[in-house]
Amino acid sequence: MHIAVCIKQVPDSAQIRVHPVTNTIMRQGVPTIINPYDLFALEEALRIKDETGARITVLTMGPPQAEEALRKCLSFGADDAILITDKVFSGADTLATSYVLAAALKALDAQDPLDLIFTGKQTIDGDTAQVGPGIAIRLGHQLLTYVSKIRELDPANRHIVVERRAEGGVQVLRSALPAVVTMLEGTNEIRFAGMPDMFRAARQELKRWNRDDIAADLTQVGLKGSPTVVAQVFGPKPKAIKALRIEGDTPEAIAEAFIDKLFTDFPQLEAALLEHLDQLGQQGVTQ
């Protein structure tokens, strides 16, 4: 079995700061991480590897620095890593990104046929959840999004049974390989890297693929291949009125003053709150 895992190196968004005067992003020194959602995909692939001895190839499209994220994946136990990097790929929206990843997956499949392609449900920087579906459509594979559990995997008979998070419940789906699976968060926990894998990850040669290696149609990559463009970036607008500061000498005084003010400004709120608590009481919810 051969499994591909698509990952993205993302800025650690908790550490992004906006310049207070110019309202622009201060990118300098922001550490990068593997998109946390992709780690659920990698761990799921690693568990299949544990059971079946599958080979895992990790791919990412990104700048040369993304090598660090790939090496991290190798240290967790992935067998191979491919950095898809070329300056013509930059400025890609999700459509152009899925084109490049699908082209790379086709090239990889030609060398070593793929049974499963995993990725996270979305990234934490773009939050779009569009690239997984895009890859599946471009490759003509079945798409299984928001998968919380793989119930059955039968590479010999080419089938897979998964639990998929839907609105209001869980769909149990039976599908065929090769399939594109996007993993839901919280389904597993990435393992600790073992010493042998850490040493291997530091030394192993990464494959670097450019436009020629994936036979890219240059009209479909980067800015040129992106139908959506950012027309404007702007900071949040302060409301006309700033928050009213509740004064008081003690926490108790502040609390009392706040509730007075709140129920005066929003006269229906107290009644609504009482009614809400009555309803909860009737439903047997303990207060």
Next chain:
Amino acid sequence: MSDALDTAAKPIKKPKRVLPERFKSYKGVWVFIEHEHGHVHPVSWELLGKGRELADKLGVELAGVLMGGDGDEIRAITAEVGAHGTDLCYLAQHPVLHDYRNQSYTLGMTELVNTYQPEILLLGATTQGRDLAGSVATTLLTGLTADCTGLDIDPSDRSLLSSRPTFGGSLMCTIVNLATRPQMATVRPRVMPMPARDPARPARVVEHALQLDESAIVTKVLDFIPDARADKPQLPFADFIVSGGRGLGKPENFQLVAELARTLGAEVGASRPAVHAGWADAERQVGQSGKTVRPKLYIAAGISGAVQHRVGMEGADAIAGINLDPGAPLFDFANYALIGNVTELLPALDKAFARRLATARTQRAQAHEEADRGEV
């Protein structure tokens, strides 16, 4: 448009791109009507409210797109589609469409778009809507903007302006799609207000016969396990929410948030940093990468109020922030600032609310008693 937008501040600079001739005839605003097991997802109605506004600005028709299995319960939804402000409803019924599946719904939606050619297609940013939107946009090779918090029309060229937070939610951006149609966007539940329902409003039903074949649809639905509703947080529809952030200092202090929430019968929410730190469950995250909420009262304890959080909760009627830092961005849009130590203010609020509510209950009981005795 969301209050977080400041579009007047800077003019929109669009790169020059020419819309190919074949797309110029694309007209109308469409909303995908999402349903599962007979229930229409409320986000579809919310989108019809916004869709009506966009269609009126463009001077075009608003349509709902309804796909589903054979049967009258699907057809019955068309009346509701009309009641929520549409001019027409495209209806595609086929046994293959009984359950949502990516392949069959992508085939159906793609054929409908290619046949009737809308300029805008909106979908809810749900597990179903996002699954479908990404697949349809890639099949049609058109642009798709996810999780928009604001949608508007540029009157100069009739294009859709889709706004959303960017860079991890520290800034907002406006995204345009100049060279392809339809212009697609997803919007999360509770971001747009629910439009008024007018049951007398009729919608034309346009039936479309899709040629689908079950044997060509690879994925089969084996089972559907409905959620036990009680054990899941119902944040998006909660009227009262108390949320905690990293300003609580340590995970144990989240208990103070839970205690105030219990007194108010409120749901517990959390900021992204608090969820990432493992202080609260991911289901409770409020913000761009969590849930969008519209409660009557939102109390944010130890939350600074970055854009990423703000876009998820600024639709609340009343917002109170508890923070040591009077300069926290939250106070740029909250109603009330309670400045001080969260670990002192939360218990104080809990006690004060409990006392106030007990008093109000007693007064109400007395009033009822007096009314019963006919003394009023």
